[in-house]
Amino acid sequence: MRLKKESYIRRCFDLARLGGQKVSPNPLVGAVIVYKDTIIGEGYHQVFGGAHAEINAINNVKESNQQFLHQSCLYLSLEPCSHYGKTPPCVDRILEKKIPKVVISYQDPNPKVAGKGVQKLRAAGVEVELGILQAEGKKLLAGFDFYHHKKRPKVILKFAQSKDGFLGKKEGPVWLTNPYSKRLVHKWRSEVDSILIGTNTAIIDNPNLDARFHFSPSPLRIVLDRQGKVDRKANVFNGKSPSLLVTEKEQFDSNLRAPKDLNILKLDFGEDLLPSLLSYLYEKKYQQLLVEGGGQLLHSFIAQNLWDEARVFKSPKCLLDGIPAPDMDQDLCIQKIQLLEDQLFVYKNPDSRRLE
Numbered sequence: 001m002r003l004k005k006e007s008y009i010r011r012c013f014d015l016a017r018l019g020g021q022k023v024s025p026n027p028l029v030g031a032v033i034v035y036k037d038t039i040i041g042e043g044y045h046q047v048f049g050g051a052h053a054e055i056n057a058i059n060n061v062k063e064s065n066q067q068f069l070h071q072s073c074l075y076l077s078l079e080p081c082s083h084y085g086k087t088p089p090c091v092d093r094i095l096e097k098k099i100p101k102v103v104i105s106y107q108d109p110n111p112k113v114a115g116k117g118v119q120k121l122r123a124a125g126v127e128v129e130l131g132i133l134q135a136e137g138k139k140l141l142a143g144f145d146f147y148h149h150k151k152r153p154k155v156i157l158k159f160a161q162s163k164d165g166f167l168g169k170k171e172g173p174v175w176l177t178n179p180y181s182k183r184l185v186h187k188w189r190s191e192v193d194s195i196l197i198g199t200n201t202a203i204i205d206n207p208n209l210d211a212r213f214h215f216s217p218s219p220l221r222i223v224l225d226r227q228g229k230v231d232r233k234a235n236v237f238n239g240k241s242p243s244l245l246v247t248e249k250e251q252f253d254s255n256l257r258a259p260k261d262l263n264i265l266k267l268d269f270g271e272d273l274l275p276s277l278l279s280y281l282y283e284k285k286y287q288q289l290l291v292e293g294g295g296q297l298l299h300s301f302i303a304q305n306l307w308d309e310a311r312v313f314k315s316p317k318c319l320l321d322g323i324p325a326p327d328m329d330q331d332l333c334i335q336k337i338q339l340l341e342d343q344l345f346v347y348k349n350p351d352s353r354r355l356e
């Protein structure tokens with residue numbers, strides 16, 4: 001029986017992941033309704049502000065099967081809400097449909113819920129089981145939990161380095177990795193809600209910073225540009241997805257502004273630049289920041305211990321000279337993956353691991 005419960009909860013996890021970035025800053029949640037060992041309805045939280053997973057699962061039950069709801073079990077990756085947010089409380093809908101049993105993986109850490117959903121169900125006579133595959137349920141909310149705890153987005157550094165330890169050359173762009181690694185990076189971009197690059201990278205590489213090879217919505221593209229050196233016709237300002245230019249300049253020529261979707265944030269470029277930018281992103285509810293270089297920017301994040309994870313591609317190509325890649329502490333490496341001739345190394349900051 002336990003194995004069956006776990007397999008339904010695992011199905012909830014799979015469904016939850018389909019929400020991807022579209023639910024941010026809400027958590028990922030999946031739901032499955034089972035009648036006599038048959039799934040009669042399933043759903044997930046699909047988009048921020050949209051219906052919650054349990055409501056989508058109830059709505060997904062065919063008209064002819066609605067009569068079985070009062071004998072069914074609802075499986076959920078996360079405790080149902082009991083308060084009015086963007087949508088009415090899910091607990092009320094569960095009670096209205098007279099679902100007699102609810103199995104939940106993880107209790108909602110949001111103080112507005114935190115056990116109250118379970119209490120309300122139990123008080124109404126619903127049998128509730130909590131904690132099935134709890135550790136995995138918690139992992140699904142890792143970004144959400146982390147963001148609330150640290151009060152800043154999760155910072156993921158990403159870079160590629162040559163076999164001899166260089167990021168690139170000052171004179172112009174250099175491509176180090178293979179098309180599979182490139183596609184993986186686009187997947188990662190689709191999993192975060194913001195990306196940051198330094199001034200020189202915007203000028204030298206002129207990246208698009210979108211997720212076009214993963215056919216996904218692109219995150220906010222952020223460029224540091226203290227003195228307004230980056231051409232407003234650069235790809236990163238092409239208006240295909242939103243951009244944020246962080247600068248110290250008081251004013252820009254209006255004809256240099258991209259026509260739409262470019263916001264300008266004025267910050268002091270002193271020592272507190274990165275903490276101030278992270279606070280701004282936290283206030284705007286951005287939960288992850290992918291830092292895509294270049295060297296100076298990556299070094300600044302590492303020097304201020306403002307990073308949580310680093311994903312480093314090592315290419316077999318040699319550049320002989322150029323911009324040195326950050327030297328990551330090999331003791332912090334938690335994973336190595338071979339991608340044809342490229343190697344991917346994943347590092348975790350020990351200060352952040354405690355929150356996962």
Ligand SMILES: NC(=O)c1ccc[n+]([C@@H]2O[C@H](COP(=O)([O-])OP(=O)(O)OC[C@H]3O[C@@H](n4cnc5c(N)ncnc54)[C@H](OP(=O)(O)O)[C@@H]3O)[C@@H](O)[C@H]2O)c1
Nearest residue numbers: 159160167168169198199200201226293294295296297300
């Ligand atoms: N292999 C890879 O994965 C990868 C990824 C990205 C880039 N790259 C390569 O890296 C090179 C560019 O790297 P880079 O080190 O020269 O420049 P960068 O990190 O892209 O940009 C550095 C510039 O950003 C501005 N900046 C302002 N505040 C900063 C802060 N707190 N920390 C860091 N930068 C700040 C400064 O410009 P001002 O002085 O004008 O204010 C600084 O000179 C290019 O060759 C590019 O091809 C490689």
